[in-house]
Amino acid sequence: PVNTNYVYGQYVNGSIQRSNNNGVSFTDFTPSGSTGGLFYNPYEMAPGNHNVIVFGRADVWKTTSAQTASSSSGWSQIASTAIVAGNVSAIGISPTDENKIYIGTSNGKILVTTNNGVSWSATSGFSYVSDLWVDSVDNNICYASLGGVSSNVRKTTNGGVSWSIISSNLPGIAMNSIVVKMSAPRTIFAGTDLGVYKSTNEGTSWVSFNTGFPNVEVYDLKYKEGPKILLAATHGRGCFIFNFNNTVLNLSLTINLQAYQSVDTISVLLRSSTFPYNIHDSSRGLGGLGIAKQISFSGAVNGIPYFIEVKHRNSIETWSKTAQVFSGNALSYSFVTANTQAFGNNMINVSGLWSFFTGDVNQDGTVDLSDVNLIYNDAFAFVSGYVATDLNGDNFVDLTDLSLAYNNSTNFVSVIRP
Numbered sequence: 143p144v145n146t147n148y149v150y151g152q153y154v155n156g157s158i159q160r161s162n163n164n165g166v167s168f169t170d171f172t173p174s175g176s177t178g179g180l181f182y183n184p185y186e187m188a189p190g191n192h193n194v195i196v197f198g199r200a201d202v203w204k205t206t207s208a209q210t211a212s213s214s215s216g217w218s219q220i221a222s223t224a225i226v227a228g229n230v231s232a233i234g235i236s237p238t239d240e241n242k243i244y245i246g247t248s249n250g251k252i253l254v255t256t257n258n259g260v261s262w263s264a265t266s267g268f269s270y271v272s273d274l275w276v277d278s279v280d281n282n283i284c285y286a287s288l289g290g291v292s293s294n295v296r297k298t299t300n301g302g303v304s305w306s307i308i309s310s311n312l313p314g315i316a317m318n319s320i321v322v323k324m325s326a327p328r329t330i331f332a333g334t335d336l337g338v339y340k341s342t343n344e345g346t347s348w349v350s351f352n353t354g355f356p357n358v359e360v361y362d363l364k365y366k367e368g369p370k371i372l373l374a375a376t377h378g379r380g381c382f383i384f385n386f387n388n389t390v391l392n393l394s395l396t397i398n399l400q401a402y403q404s405v406d407t408i409s410v411l412l413r414s415s416t417f418p419y420n421i422h423d424s425s426r427g428l429g430g431l432g433i434a435k436q437i438s439f440s441g442a443v444n445g446i447p448y449f450i451e452v453k454h455r456n457s458i459e460t461w462s463k464t465a466q467v468f469s470g471n472a473l474s475y476s477f478v479t480a481n482t483q484a485f486g487n488n489m490i491n492v493s494g495l496w497s498f499f500t501g502d503v504n505q506d507g508t509v510d511l512s513d514v515n516l517i518y519n520d521a522f523a524f525v526s527g528y529v530a531t532d533l534n535g536d537n538f539v540d541l542t543d544l545s546l547a548y549n550n551s552t553n554f555v556s557v558i559r560p
Contacts, residue, residue, distance in 0.1 A: 144192050145162075145209070146164070146416075147161075147162055147163055147164045148160065148161065148162055148192070148208075148209055149161040149164060149165045149168075150185070150187065150195070150208070151168065152182055152183060152184070152185060153170070154181055154182065155179075155181065156172060156176060156177075156178075156179045156183050156199050157170050157172050157183075158170070158171060158172050158183070158185050158195075158197050159171070160208070160209075162209070164416050164417065165416070165417055165418075166417070170213065171211055171212050171213055171216075172197075172213055173197065173203045173205075173213060173217035173219075174213045174214055175201075175203075175217075175219060176197070176199045176200075176201055176203055176219075177199060177200050177201060177223060178199050178200025178201070178223065178229060179198070179199030179200055179229050179230065180199075180229050180230075180231060180248060183197070183198060183199050183229075183230065184197075184198055184230060184231060184232055184233050185197040185198070185233065186233040186234065186235055187208070187235075188235045188237075188240045189235065189237035189278065190237055191240060192208060192209075193205075193206055193207060193208050193209070194206050194208065194235070194240050195208045195211075196220075196233050196235060196243055197217075197233075198226075198229075198230025198231075198233055198245060199229065199230060200223045200226055200228070200229050200230070201219055201221055201222050201223045201225075201226055201230075202219070202220050202221035202225075202226065202230060202233075202243075202245060202259065203217045203218065203219050203220065204217070204218055204220050204243075204258070204259070205217050205218070219259075220243075220255070220258060220259025221245065221253070221255070221259055221262060225253070225262055226245070226247060226253070227247075227249075227251070228247035228248055228249040228251060229247060229248045229249070230245055230246070230247060230248075231246050231247055231248040231270060231271050231272060232244075232245070232246030232271045232272055232273050232274045232286070232287075233245060233246075233274065234246075234273075234274030234275055234276040234284055235276065236276045236281035237276065237278040237281070238278065238279075238281055239256075239281055240258075241255070241256065241257055241258035242254070242255065242256045242276075242281050242301075243255050243258075243259070244274045244276060244284050244286075244302060245262075245274075246268075246271025246272070246273075246274055246286060247271060248270050248271070249270075250266060250267060250268040250269055250270065250271065250288075251264050251265065251266045251268070251271070252264070252265050252266075252268065252271060252274075252286060252302060252305070253302075254301060254302035256301070263302060263303075265302060265303075265304075265305060268286070268288055268296070268305075269288045269289045269290030269293075269294065270288060270289030270290065270316075271286055271287075271288055271289075272287045272288060272289055272316070272317060272318050272319065273286070273287040273317075273318065273319040273320045273333075273362075273363075274286050274287075274320075275320050275321050275322055277322070277324075278324060278367075279324070280299075281301070282298070282299060282300055282301040283297070283298065283299050284297070284298050284301075284302065285297050285308075285320050285322060285330065286298075286305065286320070287317035287318060287319055287320040287332055287333070288316075288317055289316045289317070290316065291314035291315065291316075292309070292314055293307045293309055294309050294312065294315075294316065294317040295307070295308050295309040295312065295317055295320065295330075295332055295345060296308065296309075297344070297345065308330075308341070308344060308345025308346075309345065309348075310341075310345055310346055310347055310348060311347055311348055312332065312334070312339055312348045313334070313336065315334055315335045315336055316334065316335050317332050317333070317334055318333045318334060318335065318359065318360055318361050318362075319332070319333035319360060319361060319362050319363040320332050320333070320363065321363040321364060321365045321372075322365070323365050323367070323370075323372070323386070324367060325367060325370070327342045328342070328344075329341065329342050330342075330344070330345060331351065331363055331365070331372060332348070332363075333360030333361065333362065333363045333374060334359075334360060335359045336352075336357045336358075336359075337350065337351070337352040337355055337356065337357045337358060337360060338350075338351040338352060338355060338360055338363070338374060339351060355374070355382060355384075356376070356379055358376045358377065358378070358379045359376060359377035359378075360374050360375070360376055360377075361375055361376065361377055362374070362375040363375075369385075369387075369443050369445075369446075370385065370386040370387050371383050371384065371385050371386065371443060372384040372386065380420070381420065383422060383423075383441050384441070385440065385441050385442075385443060387443075389444075389471055390438050390439065390440055390471070391438070391439045391440075391442045391443075391444065391468045391471050391472070391473070392436050392437070392438050392439075392471065392472050392473075393410065393436070393437045393438075393439065393450070393468075393472075393473050393474075393475065394434045394435070394436055394472070394473070394474040394475070395410065395427075395429060395434065395435055395436075395437050395450070395452070395475055395476075395477075396429075396432060396433065396434045396435070396475070396476035396477060396478050397429045397430060397432075397452060397460075397477045397478065397497075397498060398430060398431060398432045398477070398478050398492060398495040398496070398497040398498070399429075399430045399454060399457055399497055399498050399500060400457070400490055400492055400497045400498060400499055400500040400546070401500045401533045401534040401535075401543075401546050402430055402454075402457075402500070402533070402534060402535045403534055403535045403536065404430065404431065404535055405428045405429060405430040405431055405433065405435070406428065406429070406430055406454060406455070406535065407426060407427070407428060407454075407455070408426065408427060408428065408429040408430075408452055408453065408454050409424060409425075409426050409452070409453040409454075410424065410425050410426070410427065410437045410450065410451070410452055410453075411423075411424045411450075411451040411452075411453070412424070412439060412442055412448035412449070412450065412451075413448060413449040413450075413451055413461075414448070414449070415447040415448065415449060415465035417560075419449060419559075419560060422441065422442060422446075422448060423439045423440070423441035423442045423448075424439075425437050425438060425439050429452070429454070432478045432495045434474070434476070442468060443468070444467075444468045444469060444470070444471060445467060445468070445469070446467065446468075447465035447466065447467050448465055448466060448467075448468075449461050449462055449464075449465050449466075449485075449560065450462040450466055450475055452477075452498070453505075454498060455505070455530050456500060456501065456502060456503050456530045456531070456532075456533055457498040457499060457500050457501075457502060458488065458498055458499040458500075458501075458502050458507070458509065458555060458556065458557055459502075459505075459507060459557045459559075460477065460484050460485075460488060460489065460498045460499075460557075461484065461485040461486075461558070461559055461560065462475060462477075462483070462484070462485060463482055463483055463484060463485050464485075477489065477496060477498070478495040478496050478497070479496065480496060481496050483496065484496070484558075485558055485559065485560060486558030486559075488557070488558040499550055499555045500533045500534075500546050500547070500550065501513050501514075501533060501546055501547035501550040501551065501555065502555075503516045503517060503530045503531055503533075503547070504516065507556055507557040508554075508555070508556040508557070509547060509550040509551045509555040509556070510551050511551060513547050513551065514544065514547050514548050514551055516531055517531045517533070517539060517543050517544045517547050518544055520539040521539045521540050521541065521543065521544055524539075525539045526538050526539065531543060533546050533547065534546070
C-alpha cells in the first residue's frame, strides 16, 4: 500500500531527494553514476506505481524500488549521455506500460522507448521541451509543452513518430507544463508564463483559465481524475487547487469569543493535516455566541483531512485539535464544548463556553504590550465605532477593553499551532 510518509523532491545541480518522515528530513538518493544535467533535473513517478521513478540529467535512470533505492543501489541506467545528447528537461511515463517512456531535452529533442531503454527513437527540431503528458488509455498519444514563442504545444498520436502543432491561438509565450483531464469534457490545460490556458477541442482553440487565479508563471500542473481536481504550482505564488466537482462543502462551526457580545465576521482556513500545513481553501462568515454558523467552501474535497484555523479581527488565531474530514459535503465542529477542542487547549472558559482569547489587536499572534498600548491610545482619544481595539463590541474603546487585553498579556496568551 501507499505510505504517505514518503515524499520526493528535487534539489539543485542534479539531486533527487526522499523523505520517509513526511518531510521532516530528506536524504539524497541521486544515482551515483548520473552526470551533467540542468540546474533542476526532472523526475517522474509512474502513474499508479509509487515504486517506479524515472530521473533524468544528461542521461536517464530508473528505479523500481523508490522507497529503498540509494545513490549506490536500486537504479538502472536506461539511456546514456550518447543517446540523450543533451540534458533531460521533461519525462512522461505511460500509465499502462511502465516500459514506455517519453523523454524531452533542453535542446529540442523528444525520445521514446517502448522497451525500457533497450532502444530509443528520437525526433528533433523543437524548442526547449518543458513537459510531457501521456494518455492513460492510448499511450501512443502524448502531449508536449515547449518553450519559445510559437508552435509551443505539440501532440503525437503515433507514439512520437510525428508531432502536430496544436497551439493555435495561444499567446506567444513559453509553455511550462501540460496535463489533460480525461473525463468529459476532455480538456487540455497548459501552464504558461501568464497563468493557465485550456482547450476542449484538442488545441483547435484555447481560452484563459485564470478566474480567481493570478497571471503568474505556472511551472507544474497535475490533474487527479478521482477527486476531479486540478493542481497548479506557480513561481512565487504558491500552489492552487481547482475543484471540478462544482460542489460546495459546508462547515457548521460553533465558536465563542471571550469578550465580544455578538456574532462577528471571522475568517476560516482549511489547512493541510501535515507540515507545513499549507492552505487548501478559505472562506469568511459569521461566528460567535456559541451559535452554530455555516461556512461554505468551494475548493475543499470530501475525505481529505484539514486543520480548521479560525481568525477574528481582535482574537487569538485558534486551530482545531486535530485535522477534520468532510463527508457527504458537510462537517460539523464545535470549539465551545471543551478546551481540548482547540489545538494546545488554547481557550478560556466564559460562562460555560470555551472561548477564543481576545486582545490580539495587531494580529501578530500574541497579546502583549503593543496591543495594550493601541487600546490605551484609542481609549484616551475616545475612539468609538467598529474598530479592532473595541474588544467587547460595545462600539466604545474604554477601560473594559484595556483590562481584557492587559490580563491576557500578563498571562502571555499567544497562538498555539501544530
